[in-house]
Amino acid sequence: MSVDATAIVSPPTRTVVVDTLRDEAGVWLFVFKTLLAFYLTGWLAMRFSLAQPSTAMLTVIIVANRQSGMVLAKSFYRAIGTLAGAVAAFVIVGLFPQQRELFLLALSLWIGLCAGGATLYRNFKSYAFVLGGYTAAIIAVPVINHPPAVFDSAVARISEVLLALMVSGAVNDVVLPSRMRDVLRRTARAQFAHFIGFVQGSTGGTIPRDAMENAHLRFVRDAVTLEDLRSSVIFEDAEARARSGHLKLFNQRFMAASTSFQSLHHLINRLQRNGQTASAKAIIELYAPIGAALDAPIEAGAAAAILLPRLVAARKTMAARAPLLRHGLVGPNAVRDFDTGASLLLRFVEELHDYVESAASLQAPRLVLRTPERVNFERGNDFASAGLAVFRTTLTMLVLGMFWIDSAWPMGGSAMLIATIFAGLFATAADPVRATRSILAGYATGMTAGFLCVFFVLTRMDGYGLLVAGTAPFLMVGLMLLMQPSVASYGLGGCMGFAYILAVKNPMVFDPSSFLNDVIAQLIGLSAAAIAFIVVPPAIGSHWLRRRQLERLRRQVTLAAEAPLAGLRQRFESVNHDLFSQIVAQTAPGSADSRALIAWALAVHETGGALIALRQDRLTHRMPEEVDRCIAVAIDALARFYERPDSAGYARTRDAVANAIDRASAEPSARPLLDHLHLIRLALLDGESAIADYMSPTPAAQESTHAS
């Protein structure tokens, strides 16, 4: 005991010190790598006598990130955006070389459209759009008085940016890279272990509703995180890229399996609440072999492959056990409930097997040379908020452009550029006003530091080595700030302001008056962006957008009911997950809003999943016209109800589904469809779900006893 006690007491100080050092070492490594890339780029840009080495150096700062994969991903999309922006600048200057009003209008529209496009994507894809917008401005605005120079301007800009991207990509990839591959591997493994553990732990029967909600939250977050990581890691690791398809499939199967799993548990819960304990017990008993099969130690290595034969065996046991359990039930309703549960359970085992199989193929050291089926993680986007971003950015540009023309302000172009950059960059941020404000503060600080550096330090320096020595200490502070999450945007502003205003050239120019004019223009431009965010507030986080997202989520059921079936399951699942994670990220956890949303998400998820399965079976099973028509009416009623939920619609849907069940149960060929219909019906009658509000009290109670 005493040995244990000392062992517990002494490590803390040591671990704390070691952890701190490891953390600090990571930060310093980042600072060192960024500085290396920064000065290497500057030196090369000067050797190649590019027009503005400072642009290249600024680019290094912008793509700087602790993770190598992030740098590479961001660089990749930045390169695409820069090239697209250059082409756009070309076209715009070519169309309106002489009319400055039309030129500014076209440019503003292009930038606005790019900012709108950026809100439609997560990750760095949105960054490519922002870049496409402001690169056009950066290339076209300086040559507004001398259009023939646009080609040179474009070439200079592209070479500066691409040089910086290549250098920082190479430095981050080669010099002590910090890999996200391991994070991805750990995340995938944790997702797998958690899900298997959860399934195994819940074979005992009921899970309370809030535990289900939490589990759903966790499943969704796991799926979305994995997708986000995957989209960055493929840039840093050739093997991860080769396995990317497998990883997508793994994630897709995870979503499918977790959906069936949740439906199953909702069903068991409902049966128990309605007093149908016999059939609930039978389902739980049928379920037990899965728990036994999964009861294997999950460790690194070939663990997933171990589970496969066990699952196959469990499926056999279940198939043998089902008729016995069914035989033991009394009454047609209990048998019907059991059948519904059993078919759901079989589907779940199928999907679980697929999921484990793809996990096993991911864990295998050698890649199986078989192209997995193509799956895509689709996102749920809102075009209204994109339209808002278009409007805001275009408006900012137009106002600044008009001010520039009317006041004939020499630095107007510079102010306009910086406003564009930030209006685009923060269109997707959660709280852009605050972000812009702290960037603005950072920018001001960075430019003050730049002033000190340029006029008090660099005037005494000579040669590139001394330039590095003179500027590095200022930049180090900014980069350190950048690594502290609480002041990251301040630090980013500081670094960008410093690198911008430094305007390293060869030979260096020292001109305090143009320096100060530029500082003022920058600050005005940034403030204009901040004001734009106040005047046209972003939709993210607003009540309006939340209502729209909720509508969109409900319309997922309509999608499940009406969209073409090919690939629909994956489309439904991934859009659902994406929408849900957006909503969760934008609402306070535990608030009334968030609870209502989660309740709706669960209802949509379950009903939509069942609807897709129903439609798939309806295609493969031929049945009389009459029955088929009834089922079509029920599907349509469901779609309408979820589109616009009200009490009348609820009653109509309930009756349509009941009618379809009556017709289908009289028809032996419609037998497999009956299970799905029954599942939908039970979900409709659930008194604890989101749609409970639309049930009129008395008939619902009658219906529920009648149905069960």
Added chain:
Amino acid sequence: MPREIALGDALVPGLLLLFVFSLALLWLIDWLAGRFGLYRLVWHPPVFRLALFVCVFGGLALLLF
């Protein structure tokens, strides 16, 4: 191969085209190596990749000069 090539009447250094070509070639090699797990045989894949690129590009550039 000429040292400068006119693309749409803009003079482009031949080296640039070779650079782009080497990038494409490297991308192909990278894809194959990832596909067959060849990077497991290498101590530091990114350095190897960079070195390979320098070799490929340098070798091709020797054709010009």
